[in-house]
Amino acid sequence: MPGSDFVVGWVENGQVYFQDRHVKHHQRAYTAPSASVNLGDADTIPSTLEVDSSQDYDLLLGYENVTHTVLRFRRRLNTCDPRDIPITNDTMSALWIMHPEKPTSGSYAGKLTAPKNDGVMRGSQSVYFLQRVNQEAPRVDEAPRVWELRNHEAKIPPPGDSIYWCRVFQMPSIPTKHHLIRYEPLLEDTGKIHLQHAILYECQESVEVVYYANRSGQLCRELGTPPLSCNVIVASWTRGSEGFTFPPEAGYPFESNSPKYYVLETHYSTPNDFDFQNDELTDSSGIRLYYTPELRRHDAGLLSIGIDPNWRHIIPPGQPKVISSGHCISDCTRQAFPDNGINIFAVVTRTHKIGKQIRLRQIRENSELPLVFEDDNLNSEYQEYRRLNTPVRVLPGDHLIAECSYNSSQRSAITLGGLTDREETCIVTSLYYPLQKKLTTCHSLPSLPTVLNSLGIQELQTGSNPLRISAPPELAGMTLETRLLTYDWRHHFPEFQLATQRGSFRPRCWNANYNFLPGTENMEAHFPNITNIFERDRTSAAARTTCPPIADNERSTSEVRERPPTLIDNNQIEITNRNNKVSRSPGEHTLSLSHATRHNLSHTFLILTTLVTTLFWGFL
Template identity: 30%
Template sequence: MRGAVKNVANLLKVAQPAASLRLISLLWSRATFSDDSMANRSASLLLCICLPLLALGQFHDGFTHHAVLDNSDAYYLYWRPGATGNDYIEFEVQVKTKGWIGLGFSPNGAMAGSDIVIMWIDTNNQPHISDRHGRTEGANGFPPEDAQQNYEIVEARENATHTTIRFKRKQSTCDADDWPITTDTTRVIWAFSNDKPKSASDIKMHLTDTRGVRSLHLLYPQTKNRAREIFRQPDMTTFDVFVNNVTVPHNSRTLYWCQIFKVPKFPKKRHLVGYEMLVQPGNEKYVHHLVIYGCRKDMSELLNKPQVCIDENNPQFSPMKDCFDVLTAWAIGGEPFAYPDDMGAVWFSDEFDYIVGEFHYDNSDFRKDITDSSGMRMYLTETLRPVETGRFTMGTLSDPLHMVIPPKTESFTLYAYCPAECTTNLQDEPMKIFTGILHTHLLGVKIRIRQVRNGIELPNVLFDNHYDFNYQSSIVLDKHPTIQAGDDLILECEYNSKDRDVPTFGGLGTTEEMCMAILEYYPKRQHMTEHCYSGLDTESMIKMFGANNLTMGAKNVPIAANSDKTTVINAKGENQTFKDMVKDSDWGANSAKNRFGLVQDLEKLGRDDPQDVVCLIYPKNATDPKVSSVSIKLERNPTITVAFDNTDPVCLAVTSLSPAWIPTILSLTAGVVVALL
């Protein structure tokens, strides 16, 4: 360890501050200590080395969040969300330029349709800010100025190398040209130039290497600093789930790699209070997600024998069959996560002796030289938190017989149900949801969990109207919705397949699709994890495509099965694989526009027809989860008599004034002013 610290000290003399901090973090995260005293001495030494450096990169005047937007440490963004309601959200940009700075909020990462602000300090040291928007039609072009200017400069300064501008705006401006800042994923676009403009119209097109996009949660209640502070507390111990030099194949885009780990048992009870993913540098693009499952079987024979999760040539290795309880998860873009101060998850050894780490690799470039040693570090404490948490997962059955997305369709929604017949097992033990991860693959654009109680729809449990496959970070909720016995839950996943010429099926592969949500709740019920999955009725599905019956393969194909082998008797009376039959179906040349025919029928089937439900919400005192699982044939979908109105209440109050009244109000206001004068 002393050698590592010495190396860090040498590197600090020449490295950029942000890069040095990342290096220190990596070295520290990989360090192992023989005893606590050695760890504390090493930590003190690193702290002494780093204090001057940390002063350079600290938050400015109480900013709670920050991000480096580019790869060259040239563009820093700081921000501080408002405390309540429609408060101002304050930003600060620090950019290595003496010219203009651009920042924007985009629905898809492009300029078109974006909310854009352009800032600069002129030659007379006067700051300028211009509220603009990307054109919605035609080429990107120069963004026109908004009729209503909603951004205000708070402070601006520049030195020999950098420009720093602090500005603010309301979270919701009710301006059609502005982006409402919500808990959704926001694609932050940025650009800058060394040219100092005379006016906003004098700004020239930016270079390709001084612009970019990064997805962020702008209203994310948790800060990176808070997680780091918790992880550094003296009573923390760690447990690592890492792989070692996994060779990622170059002839296949998707690899699911599984490794069994023995769960350590401690003499005193501990709580899991946080975790972070430590991705091997250089592999950030290829490590897509890690899910850790608890195993309800003795897996000792498979220790130290990592291999492909699903291998038809080795059916003895089938961890997904006996390891199905989701304990924790991370997906690409995810940030370090720390539980609220009063909450902790029961350590895995309370219910499981073994866990499996399921690593998903996405080799989209089909590179031949990728090896990986990434993993998750979990933080545990003996200082028990007063509230214990549990986990609840819901989603669709992700296989071709339960999940089909049509081609060339800009908006298609799939539905998963957890009906009252399942949630009734909660009895008098409701779940209060405080965080969760929403998950689809490449086609997903919008996800939400709807909640219905006695026919009345409540606010969404969790949602992201601008989902980004490459940014799947935990959503930490400010308000904690309660799921009660008898509630109906509806998980809706919306997909955009306009660029695909063939149908997309459910499955594990990156180019296949999923629809799921991993939620954490409190207080913990009897079991650590519970589940609720549903899928389209298989018979209804094959009949809709003109087939009569299955000729090979199980009726309900499990997620791990190779359903390429499932065949049907098609409308011509011929044997054909189910997938080929779906691909050969007439989707209609204009299905993306008119949404008639098969596309509409398929969406209606998922929304309105009965589904197969697997309910693993356990009633009280259920000793064996396998015995307690129930398969439900959902004969009715939830009836919503009163739908929830998602309209922004701030803007609703503004628009509720009829335009006809506005001249009268203005006239009355003017009259009052004149009278006062």
């Protein structure tokens, strides 16, 4: 991947070779890969791995035996080297390549060709490097009960295809109120390969919900859109996650006074090169929930903030950055939240294929407070609940904004808001305490006048079907659909973006039964007047890095600066990747770090151990 930050290592005749390298940018046009990039495509792996002039990875340990090559190393989160990618709390991609053959003689200080496909093992994993979450099982004294929600022989799609499989469950009968305190994945061998994510939604009881609860599952599209009004995310697991544990002061309430229904949405996909020997390959993976009668201090609640999925959410084509905002207005929080406010302690974000960045902003009396949450390197296939370091208090009257950025540069047609992967969305679901029941969905939707104004339309013909334009004269008679498809986005995108940001929108402040908060049914609102804008500072207050200016002669590759390996005792982050079940011949192994943006961070160290063959490893 052009711009990726790699380390390369191998062992030969007892000598450890270990280097900080980077992938040279191609001259051709390049589309930045997602964090779930298929590393099996040789064309996505540029051929040249150049040695960094500044060697910023420290080798801590290296040796080889008959089954493994072991390399242990560390690196500062921000090295101030323009060839190294700063490690932030955004979603990052760890890439690795293993090859049975070692580099040719003399390649240690020169250019190295990245392995292609013969004999190569490669892969990628999205990860939050700076986030550590308690993954311990519930304590015995909490008398936890277990509820396992599994698919029943969901059919795996053929190579190169994917499906969304849904199954509705009724919660077991409980005599008293309980608290959900943890969930974790239940993975069969098939699920370990094919299951990409699993999301558990709470449903509103209906005849349809009860009907589907008596079935063993079906394709999600068969449930309708949205599926059975099940849109409150209770649990969200994605590939690579070990689950989620609630903080000790809160639990999500399971009530006993009425039946509760939930739908489990699972996304299965099959790699193009998968050897599909069984046409009826199935999977029964799912999620395990832990809930307890030992109630915690607070009931946790769920609040969805963002843009209501609708065609009025328009993303023009061919643009590297399109910003869309969903609002939870002050009138709604003032009416719904308790006097002391609520405390947000975790969030899960949701965009689809072209969503790249998201942040949750908080406005109080025209002043913007520090961001509740942000991620500048989203991956639509890796979105799960993330605990905040410190709960964020939101008071009555605060205005919340879910702001999403999209990259539509590779699309030739507009993208509309909706629930399918071909459409887009912008949602931040927050876990908070204490629970309030007046407001569960706090969305907004661009008003029709805003949409028309952003497209240069002054007026529509009354009663026309399909909708036709009556003014301005040069557009008279044109259908709204034609205007959407033929609009000159290339030259008029700035006007469109300005109109959507400054135009009015319709708040959608609903309770769990989709009833509007009183007085908000016909309300129109505008972007708040922010007089004091919060300036982001991505560095650590405890250990902030100030990088010196980079001289022009330091930007090019020069002689490798060698340093002896050093061992350290105190680690802030330690990640171990061990593979001791498969015997491999000594060879070449690469790991890569990749990211979409570069930010300053602290001098904190990242330490990794690999137990495989020779190493290519890095960030995207």
